[in-house]
Amino acid sequence: MIVVKTEPSRIGLRVDAQHNRDRILEVAADAFAELGLDVPMIEIARRAEVGVATLYRRFPTKSALVHEVFADQLTTCAAAVDDGLADPDPWRGFCSVIEKICAMQVADRGFTAVFLSTFPEREANVAERARAERQFAELVRRAKEAGKLRRDFAHSDLTLLIMANNGVAGSAGEAAAAASRRLVGYLLQSFRAEQAQPLPAPAPINLQDLFCRS
Amino acid sequence: MIVVKTEPSRIGLRVDAQHNRDRILEVAADAFAELGLDVPMIEIARRAEVGVATLYRRFPTKSALVHEVFADQLTTCAAAVDDGLADPDPWRGFCSVIEKICAMQVADRGFTAVFLSTFPEREANVAERARAERQFAELVRRAKEAGKLRRDFAHSDLTLLIMANNGVAGSAGEAAAAASRRLVGYLLQSFRAEQAQPLPAPAPINLQDLFCRS
DNA sequence: CCGCAAGTGGAGAGCCTTTTCCGATTACCG
DNA sequence: CGGTAATCGGAAAAGGCTCTCCACTTGCGG
Incomplete structure (x- = not known):
């Protein structure tokens, strides 16, 4: 046996x-x-x-250890997206996804860099990540449909938010949690459809970029 | 002679x-x-x-060189604040200050860390910095007075924005400029008085924090 | 045009990292 | 138990950084 x-x-x-x-x-x-x-x-x-x-x-390398450690962080993220999608109110679901992910970022200093990288060394993660992205895209579609999320919200705006929140999480020391909540508060308000004003074009942000920094 | x-x-x-x-x-x-x-x-x-x-x-040290180099960056910033204050429309002035500072951040990778530090090694900068902060506070006051800037905009929200923008500037590679513009666009919209919704409490962000990072 | 203080550049000290080597130790099968 | 292969930990190799030392060079006042 x-x-x-x-x-x-x-x-x-x-x-x-x-x-x-x-x-x-x-x-x-x-x-x-x-x-x-x-x-x-x-x-x-x-x-x-x-x-x-x-x-x-x-x-074999430090990088391998890092990826191994953060494999389940990715799972937690994917779960957050699933939860959001399960919410009957897509806008509330959308907000909860963003709030959860940003809170994770603040709680874990190493989280972001690994989350945004594509984990080239671990096949399984690539698939899970892709699935989570599809789920999130669906959530965005529904929230727009419901008239709650502004129509010009771009897919890359999630990345933008994560990068911005990363700046706050990494720099704000003690007050990081409060600072992050306030940033998210501000951004969620401007994501609402009601008060949409024209905006500069979304940036073609490359997810890899965060990785090569730090 | x-x-x-x-x-x-x-x-x-x-x-x-x-x-x-x-x-x-x-x-x-x-x-x-x-x-x-x-x-x-x-x-x-x-x-x-x-x-x-x-x-x-x-x-004498690398740090001394850094501070010497960035002394005039501070001056440029102060000038941006002066310009904003000179604008008859305080809201337009407020926006221009933020847009200019954020653009500088994107253009210069070393800018932020030094800008947010208090330059303990250079007396002159401390004074100039304090003056710029007073000027900005006055601009904020006027913009609120004019009913354009939301009442609960906190002084620390400028720091918050700079930290967030720093995250974008540092991470977004090629697309940093576009990404930063979009982030600033989003945030300026939520700073407007008309669409203010309740917000998490402002964080008591310590300016020093950015310094000890990186 | 000369002498010397001021100025110079490169070698290397000292420290910090990641990664490898190797002799000593230990779990486990029979 | 005992033999052995798997596993161990510390020492050190390799390579990065900041900063120092010192023998050589050079601008400039007399």
Whole structure:
């Protein structure tokens, strides 16, 4: 009989190794959230009480570790979109998606860079991400249909908002949460259909761009 | 007779040294704008065609060079505020200030971090900065008075906008200019008095925060 | 035109990162 | 138990940065 581990991450590891691997992912998530993506590997090693070599034996590069850690962040995001789509009021759903995603960004300093990158190293994420985007597009369509969301809201405006919120989340220190809420408050008001005024053209924002920064 | 140099920056330098100093400031400004504040000193040295030692003889630290370079950026900002205040229509003046500052941010990658820091190392800048802030506060007062700017616009909302725009400017690559314009377009619409809806409380944003990032 | 203080550039010290190496240790199967 | 392959952790290699040191060069007053 083949024993399937609780985590489908890696089978065939010695139990102590598996244990270490799990703890690494755990503390790495905390460290990235707290200190940002540029926390040194040795700091993660210290927190997990292992040597750096152990990190590199499980994850070939730092980038691989990052992507592994944030795989489920993406899932949480996708869930937020699903929730929004499930709301009978598409406008309320739209607002809740944006509010949730922005709150996640504030709570986790490493979140944005990884969220907006396309995870080239993990096939599964690409698919999930694409699905979430389709769902969101559908939500946008319904909200416009209902006359609540302005007609000229562009798909790229979500990215714009995320980039803007990232600026606030990264810079506002203690007050980041409050600042982000206020920014989102302002932007949601200008997204409403009732008060739409002509606007500069939407920018063809490349999602990759956020990645190469930081 | 005492000879006063054209640049009041440093008198008593040998002419070749003064020449080098000027060129360093010149190319450093370009380099910061192009590559951001984290461009290596050796790159600036290369561009100015001097050795790194020459950089450090004129500017004790990299930070000192940065502050020196951005001293006149602050002046440009202050001028933008003055222009806005001079406009007979305070709302139009308010918009122009914000549009100008945001455009500067996009054009110059190093701008924001320095702009929002308090320049602890340069007395003169502190005063000029304080003056600009008073001017802007007055502009805000008038715009509210005229019934164009929403009453609950907070002083910290300018900082919020600058942080948000910084996120866009830093992340949007090629499309940064268009993205920034659109963000500013959205936000200016929600700053208008007519369509004000209740908003989350303004955040007590600490200007210093941007500095310790990056 | 000469002497020397002021100025110079490149090598490298010191520090921080990511990533690799390797001898010591340990889980696990029989 | 005991042998062995998997796993371990710390040391250090490799490469980035800021900033310093020092032997050489040069503008300029007399």
